Amino acid sequence: MASAPIFSQEKATSPAQKGSALKPRRKGRDEGVSSSVKTLHQNEEASQSETSSAFLGTSESLPPLLTASEDLEKAKKARNARYSLLRELSRNIWNTKLPLHSARHCSRRAIPSERRKADGSTLKTKMPGTIQIQHREKTHSHNYHGLSRCASALVCPVCSAIIQTRRAAEVMTAGQYLLAHGFQVAMVTQTASHSRATSLYDFIQRFQAAQHDMKKNRAYRTWQKKTGARFTIRAVETTDDNFDYNGKKTGWHFHSHTLVFFERDKAFTEQEAKHFTELFQRIWLKALEGVGLSGSLERAADVTLPRANDLLDTARESGSDESIMNLCAYVSKAFGWEVAGGRSKKGRGEKDRRISVWELQEAALTNRPDLLWRYAEYMRAVKGLNWLRWSQGLKDFCGIKEVSDAKLMEGEEGDQVVWEFTNASFKKIWAGGYQGKLIEVADAGGVNALEMAITAIYLDCDPDTGEEIKT
Numbered sequence: 452m453a454s455a456p457i458f459s460q461e462k463a464t465s466p467a468q469k470g471s472a473l474k475p476r477r478k479g480r481d482e483g484v485s486s487s488v489k490t491l492h493q494n495e496e497a498s499q500s501e502t503s504s505a506f507l508g509t510s511e512s513l514p515p516l517l518t519a520s521e522d523l524e525k526a527k528k529a530r531n532a533r534y535s536l537l538r539e540l541s542r543n544i545w546n547t548k549l550p551l552h553s554a555r556h557c558s559r560r561a562i563p564s565e566r567r568k569a570d571g572s573t574l575k576t577k578m579p580g581t582i583q584i585q586h587r588e589k590t591h592s593h594n595y596h597g598l599s600r601c602a603s604a605l606v607c608p609v610c611s612a613i614i615q616t617r618r619a620a621e622v623m624t625a626g627q628y629l630l631a632h633g634f635q636v637a638m639v640t641q642t643a644s645h646s647r648a649t650s651l652y653d654f655i656q657r658f659q660a661a662q663h664d665m666k667k668n669r670a671y672r673t674w675q676k677k678t679g680a681r682f683t684i685r686a687v688e689t690t691d692d693n694f695d696y697n698g699k700k701t702g703w704h705f706h707s708h709t710l711v712f713f714e715r716d717k718a719f720t721e722q723e724a725k726h727f728t729e730l731f732q733r734i735w736l737k738a739l740e741g742v743g744l745s746g747s748l749e750r751a752a753d754v755t756l757p758r759a760n761d762l763l764d765t766a767r768e769s770g771s772d773e774s775i776m777n778l779c780a781y782v783s784k785a786f787g788w789e790v791a792g793g794r795s796k797k798g799r800g801e802k803d804r805r806i807s808v809w810e811l812q813e814a815a816l817t818n819r820p821d822l823l824w825r826y827a828e829y830m831r832a833v834k835g836l837n838w839l840r841w842s843q844g845l846k847d848f849c850g851i852k853e854v855s856d857a858k859l860m861e862g863e864e865g866d867q868v869v870w871e872f873t874n875a876s877f878k879k880i881w882a883g884g885y886q887g888k889l890i891e892v893a894d895a896g897g898v899n900a901l902e903m904a905i906t907a908i909y910l911d912c913d914p915d916t917g918e919e920i921k922t
């Protein structure tokens with residue numbers, strides 16, 4: 452099911468394959484977007500921005516997109532916090548308060564340089580077998596090489612941040628590419644009714660089945676044909692009741708956000724938008740009923756068909772190349788964060804009532820251990836679930852290279868090894884949750900500062916102040 456084609460399979464030549472079809476048009480302000488996307492690719496470690504979340508407002512209220520430098524301090528702090536959370540997550544898996552998960556080994560040991568296969572032969576992993584901190588000339592930054600990661604986008608606080616940042620950049624690239632090539636875009640949010648008694652595991656199983664069934668539905672296929680829907684990118688998200696909220700609780704809220712890209716000449720008219728939205732909602736409701744879930748027409752499926760596209764058509768009619776590109780960049784960037792940036796998004800507007808699973812995780816692993824059982828339910832429910840799914844052929848169409856989460860988490864090779872740990876010598880780093888700190892120190896003060904920090908850690912001192920840590 453994971454790779455099932457979602458939309459029409461008709462063959463079209465991808466402009467991406469013709470080489471530089473898009474490149475000559477990228478001028479002026481668009482450059483800014485491309486280069487920020489590039490930065491995200493280059494350094495998996497330092498580029499995670501916790502607060503760069505934007506959503507698509509109306510044309511009058513384009514929210515400013517935060518620059519990377521504004522966020523750098525916050526990002527560093529957040530990165531350190533994520534490693535501490537990961538250590539707590541791991542501890543709670545070992546003490547069986549949380550279910551078994553590969554995050555218990557994450558960012559803790561070296562990837563072995565060879566693995567033994569079932570037939571007894573060995574397989575070289577092309578990894579050093581140690582944990583290295585490497586320096587990259589081009590970005591003047593440091594990153595880990597050979598450090599074993601769990602690559603879990605839904606559970607691991609460290610991997611999810613890296614994966615989601617990278618995937619958000621890809622979503623932006625794809626959105627930009629498709630919009631520049633005449634596609635229309637819409638965001639569809641799907642959910643179903645739920646209550647405090649809802650089992651998240653059961654809900655997700657049924658929800659997935661409903662989306663699967665829907666694709667085979669004849670009415671849905673007609674909808675696709677009539678609207679020109681061709682590609683999709685789907686992300687799933689879970690929120691929970693805020694534990695501090697005293698009002699009525701409604702339980703787990705699992706939902707999906709899907710970007711649908713339409714191949715059509717014009718944006719939807721208001722009438723068309725209304726018509727196709729209602730059709731979609733009815734088809735979704737029917738699919739929900741088929742799996743024993745329910746929902747109200749407007750609430751179970753929220754479709755934002757025309758807004759962004761109206762802007763785009765206006766820009767296109769104005770004929771200015773630059774304004775189209777700016778708009779494309781903006782729309783795709785905004786959608787990119789909406790879909791792929793779920794991690795850093797606080798339930799806007801209903802902040803007091805609901806929390807994200809990352810907030811639940813943080814609370815459970817820090818000052819609210821009474822919530823561990825609740826987080827455990829989430830961990831069990833999302834096992835094997837794909838956080839982000841692209842329809843078949845989309846990445847290829849946009850010229851985006853397919854890189855698995857696991858491959859991505861291996862990190863790119865740097866130019867120079869500045870430090871090397873064995874599993875044994877890395878133990879203290881892991882125990883203190885200092886993995887992010889070391890990168891920060893190396894980035895700021897080079898190898899000398901790194902050595903001082905490591906020495907401090909081995910002496911049970913604070914790597915920042917050099918003072919002894921009292922336990």
Ligand SMILES: [Zn+2]
Pocket residue numbers: 554557558600601602603607608609610611
């Ligand atoms: Zn991980």
Ligand SMILES: [Zn+2]
Pocket residue numbers: 688706708
């Ligand atoms: Zn959402």
